């Protein structure tokens with residue numbers, strides 16, 4: 001008893017001090033862990049939005065993009081969150097009743113109004129970019145094109161978004177922004193990987209854009225676009241062929257066959273058994289063919305299918321000029337084109353048509369592609385209609401021509417061969433976003449792709465908090481050990497001093 005009393009008397013404050021330090025330490029740990037957990041708990045994601053209207057020659061489509069609101073320098077990933085196809089034709093078709101062009105857009109804009117949270121409406125930029133249809137209308141009748149834009153702007157300004165204007169994109173912009181879209185979505189720009197060329201087939205124009213080692217723009221400055229993206233320089237080759245979209249190319253091919261204004265044309269690009277009465281003035285109502293309108297032709301002609309792929313290819317080839325080239329190498333129509341390089345993504349009508357024909361797999365050799373097309377073109381029209389009851393008749397009637405045109409454009413026009421044809425990938429979407437110029441256009445106008453690679457902290461935030469917590473714990477344990485001399489002795493045999 002007296003020994004125990006001795007011990008208590010020697011260290012009267014040992015136990016309370018240790019308890020106080022321990023309590024403080026435990027509180028410190030709990031506080032640290034709470035801070036780390038609170039900092040890292042998933043917050044409800046907030047988004048920003050951007051809207052782009054693609055006013056194409058055949059139709060208009062609205063796309064909404066979203067990206068995380070809290071990212072600095074707009075470095076968050078941009079994704080398509082809604083697409084809306086406007087009913088009716090492209091805005092250039094409303095030249096005689098411009099107000100209808102504006103009205104046609106309202107349904108999709110209403111959808112956008114529902115989709116974008118109300119508190120983001122006023123800060124959401126809204127762009128309209130028009131492509132080859134409006135380029136042609138502007139060439140043909142610039143005052144009609146101005147009126148269509150006025151009507152469209154009036155309609156768009158009625159919505160609560162931040163309207164940034166409606167304009168015609170140049171062919172060069174259309175090609176370059178299509179290339180940016182494809183490579184952004186594939187993460188090839190940020191990661192500095194080999195880029196993918198872009199092949200876009202619209203209704204009125206077609207674009208080819210790619211990076212080639214032997215192109216620095218000096219041969220043909222009009223085809224050069226220089227970009228600095230994420231700290232890397234790109235010298236892009238791009239060309240847009242106006243009147244070589246699939247609808248205008250079809251007009252050109254028909255115009256080739258109706259030069260002398262016959263009453264009937266036997267067209268190898270349409271199925272046997274197909275026959276329609278068509279109007280000459282409708283066929284030649286486009287600047288792509290208007291100068292070739294036959295004199296003294298009847299009002300209508302009989303368009304009759306013969307279904308012959310190789311003869312169709314002969315007719316299609318005649319719409320290209322391969323004879324003249326003032327450069328070291330050309331694609332067609334005296335347009336410079338450097339050596340094809342790298343993988344390619346082919347979208348829009350390239351995809352629609354090749355997907356219908358079951359030919360999106362480019363490991364199918366080109367000879368097999370042409371064999372299949374020959375068989376398809378030779379299929380009687382009635383049989384084709386029976387086999388595809390749900391497909392729009394206009395598209396269905398034209399797939400033989402469209403497939404032949406695509407193969408001819410790629411191989412004879414751009415010089416793809418059996419060796420590099422497999423480098424092409426027919427694509428519609430990449431990671432949920434449509435391939436096309438709209439995303440690249442918005443990224444550019446909102447400065448979403450920095451010229452320099454953003455400086456990133458050496459550690460991600462969660463890693464930083466975890467390391468701080470572990471170090472704090474270690475320090476605390478060391479601290480407790482440093483108090484060892486003050487620890488109460490827990491011996492079964494009390495020491496008597």
Ligand SMILES: O=P(O)(O)OP(=O)(O)OP(=O)(O)OC[C@H]1O[C@@H](n2cnc3c(O)ncnc32)[C@H](O)[C@@H]1O
Nearest residue numbers: 056057058059131132202203204205245348349352
């Ligand atoms: O770029 P521009 O030349 O202005 O044309 P666009 O913007 O209207 O062109 P799209 O990419 O929307 O469409 C390209 C073409 O594909 C056609 N098209 C769309 N859907 C199709 C489908 O399912 N099958 C076949 N063709 C289709 C459409 O009519 C056009 O002729």
